[in-house]
Amino acid sequence: MKTINLTVNGREFAGAPVEPRTQLADFLRDSLDLTGTHLGCEHGVCGACTLLIDGVPARSCITLAVACDGASVTTIEGMDDDDCMRALRAAFSREHALQCGYCTPGMLASARDVVLRMPDASEQDIRFAMSGNLCRCTGYVGIIKAIQSVIAERKAAGLGVVQNPRTELGPVGSGHARCSAAGHAGASIASRPQAVSTVKAAGTAGAAQAPAAPPAVRQSPADAGKPMTTLNQTFTVDFPRDEVWEFFGRLGEVTTCLPGASLLAPATETHVEPKLRIKVGPIVAEFEGAADVERDPAxxxxxxxxxxxxxxSSSATRGEIRYDLVEEKGGGATRVDVQVGFALTGSLAQFSRSSIVKDIAKRMTDAFAENLRARLSQARTGTPSDGTPAPVPQVSELNAGALVFSVLRDRIAALFRSLFGGRRG
Structure with a gap:
């Protein structure tokens, strides 16, 4: 954990705790609740996450938070009183330059830079300068007209003076990667010291780079850093802890208890090569990988x-799973506490950011627990003479889309119960 000092929308944050691998966009959204910065491609391509660092537009999804130590960051929330932004918002509304609105915060940040830096820009100049911001709704016509109208208004008002905030060469924020160690005096950040991790800071002019592909197998906890997202799940099985512990040592059987999982090769005591088939709407992903296990019998x-x-596809994931077995019911049952940390990149990464993921993880855990109980029951009653694993309900693929709809349905039902249930009473 590192601590950084930066100014966000005019407010100073001293000693803010942040993982070295955390992207600026994640830090702003998850730690400061500044959700006006939108995340789209997460590869620095679509421009939805564009904001200002020291007055210069930058892609916050590929900019490390630690690289902004000492910098001044301005998000869309911090531009309410900016004269140029006020004129742009009015022009965007007047020229119908937005529809769904997802790209709009980044579009406005880039448009503001064009207006201030290029007061004599032609339509072609504007289109070229705005080509780094993608919009799937408008066709860009209204956006270009809005920017042109603001340039014309400012020129008529005598404000058409070039304003270029860039004062040095190199990537935006390249001179700010000077973070202090964890535990810095006065380390505090509002009341939410949350952080998310993605890529290790380089501390040089190339700090804000896209994350490198993960290794095939993580050899040790120090090699790849901490995962991006952490989920905690708990379930209980009515079997003694020693039986559950012995079963968890059979990696092949444990792996195939997970819905949609199969084995690419026979597992050993410390190594397994799983395959997980996941379906999300029209997208079908088949993750193939490898994992190593460390166990502490004591x-x-x-x-x-x-x-x-x-x-x-280009989607990839890496992470770590920690489990603790705790005796319950006088030793007749075992509580399994599971902590799952993962980082997901590529086209499926968009599905890892919703709070619904926690509900989906709970349902997957329930399915895993049911399969685990079936395997443990079979182990007690005896294994077939041919030595095959105990039969459990087999799921050829994990239908994440169905889980999402199921979670949404339950949430809507709970909302209606809370709204109308009390009235009946």
């Missing part, structure tokens, strides 16, 4: 380090 804990890549 404390009944284990940690799995692994990574996988989708064979059909």
């Amino acid at each position: 404390n009944y804990t284990g940690t799995i380090f692994g990574s996988a890549r989708d064979t059909r």
